[in-house]
Amino acid sequence: MFLVSVVFGVFVVVRTEVLLKWLRVLRSLAEGYPVESELRGWSWQFPPVRPRSYLGLAVQDAASYCPTKRDVWLRRVAGVRVQPTPSMKLGSVVHDVVFSVVSVVRKYVSVGLDFEKLSRAIGRAIELKSRECPSDECVKIARSIGWLTYYTATSEWLWSSSGVIPTPATAALSEVRVDGSPIGLSSSLRIDSLPIPNVVVDIKTGRKTEVHELSLAAYALALESTLETPVDFGILVYVWWNSSLQVDIRGVYIGPDLRRVFLDSRDEAIDIVLSRREPPKAAECPQTCPYLEVCEHENTRS
Numbered sequence: 001m002f003l004v005s006v007v008f009g010v011f012v013v014v015r016t017e018v019l020l021k022w023l024r025v026l027r028s029l030a031e032g033y034p035v036e037s038e039l040r041g042w043s044w045q046f047p048p049v050r051p052r053s054y055l056g057l058a059v060q061d062a063a064s065y066c067p068t069k070r071d072v073w074l075r076r077v078a079g080v081r082v083q084p085t086p087s088m089k090l091g092s093v094v095h096d097v098v099f100s101v102v103s104v105v106r107k108y109v110s111v112g113l114d115f116e117k118l119s120r121a122i123g124r125a126i127e128l129k130s131r132e133c134p135s136d137e138c139v140k141i142a143r144s145i146g147w148l149t150y151y152t153a154t155s156e157w158l159w160s161s162s163g164v165i166p167t168p169a170t171a172a173l174s175e176v177r178v179d180g181s182p183i184g185l186s187s188s189l190r191i192d193s194l195p196i197p198n199v200v201v202d203i204k205t206g207r208k209t210e211v212h213e214l215s216l217a218a219y220a221l222a223l224e225s226t227l228e229t230p231v232d233f234g235i236l237v238y239v240w241w242n243s244s245l246q247v248d249i250r251g252v253y254i255g256p257d258l259r260r261v262f263l264d265s266r267d268e269a270i271d272i273v274l275s276r277r278e279p280p281k282a283a284e285c286p287q288t289c290p291y292l293e294v295c296e297h298e299n300t301r302s
C-alpha cells in the first residue's frame with residue numbers, strides 16, 4: 001500500500017492526548033512493517049537515499065503537487081517567478097498566527113501566568129497577523145485558530161503543572177530548522193513542530209493530498225540524516241473554514257513505501273533540473289497552483 005494513515009476528526013490544535021492516541025495507532029503499524037536501515041536518513045552516503053546530485057531542493061520540489069513536475073522545471077530551470085496566491089497567503093498567515101501565539105504564551109509562562117495581560121497580548125498578536133490576510137475568510141480562520149491555539153496551550157500548561165499530563169504542547173519545539181543537504185534538499189528546511197523527537201507535525205490549509213505525506217517523509221529523512229535517530233511518525237493538521245473553524249488531524253506512518261515514493265519523487269525532480277527537459281502541462285491541474293496562468297499561456301502559444 002502506498003500510504004498508511006488513519007484519520008481522527010477533532011476540533012483542536014494538537015493536544016498531547018490526541019498526539020499520544022495517534023502514536024499508539026502508528027506504533028502498531030511500525031511494528032508490523034518496520035523501516036530498514038537503508039531507507040533511513042542516516043544512510044545518506046548510499047543509494048537509494050544518496051541523491052544523484054546535491055541541488056539543495058526545496059521540499060516542494062522533491063514533493064511536488066504537479067502531476068508532471070512542470071512546476072519544478074518552471075521554478076528551477078525556466079526561472080519563472082509568480083506572486084503568492086490567496087491560498088498560499090492563507091497558509092502563511094495561519095503558520096504565523098499559531099507560532100506567534102505559542103511564543104507569546106511561552107513568554108508569559110516563563111514569568112508567571114497573568115491571564116489578563118496574556119489574553120490582551122494574544123489579542124494584539126492575532127490582530128497583527130490577521131492584517132496580512134487577503135480575504136474575510138482568512139481573517140476568520142486566523143482569529144479562530146489563534147484563540148484555539150491559546151486555549152489549548154494554556155490549558156495544557158495548567159494540566160501539566162498539576163501533573164495530569166507529562167509534557168505540555170507549548171514545550172514542543174516549533175519552527176525547527178533542519179539541514180536537508182545530505183539527502184539533496186535545502187540546508188535550511190523548516191519543520192512546523194517537533195513535539196517529540198520522532199514525530200514531525202505539519203500544518204496545512206489547502207485541500208488534502210497524498211503529496212503532504214511526502215513532505216513528512218522529507219522532514220523525517222532530513223532529521224535522521226542529522227540526528228542519527230529514527231523518525232517514524234508524522235502528524236498532518238488540516239485547517240479550513242466551513243461556517244466555523246474546522247481542524248482535522250491525521251497521523252501518518254513514515255514507513256518503507258512512503259520513503260521509497262518520496263525518494264523516487266526527489267530523484268525525478270533532480271533529473272528534470274539536470275536534463276533541463278521541459279515536462280508537459282498536466283492533464284488535470286490543482287486550481288490553487290500558482291502557475292496556472294503561466295501554463296495556460298504556454299498552451300495558447302503552442
Ligand code: SF4
Nearest residue numbers: 066071282285289295
Ligand atoms: S498549472 Fe498544472 S502543469 Fe502547470 S505547474 Fe501547475 S499543476 Fe503543473
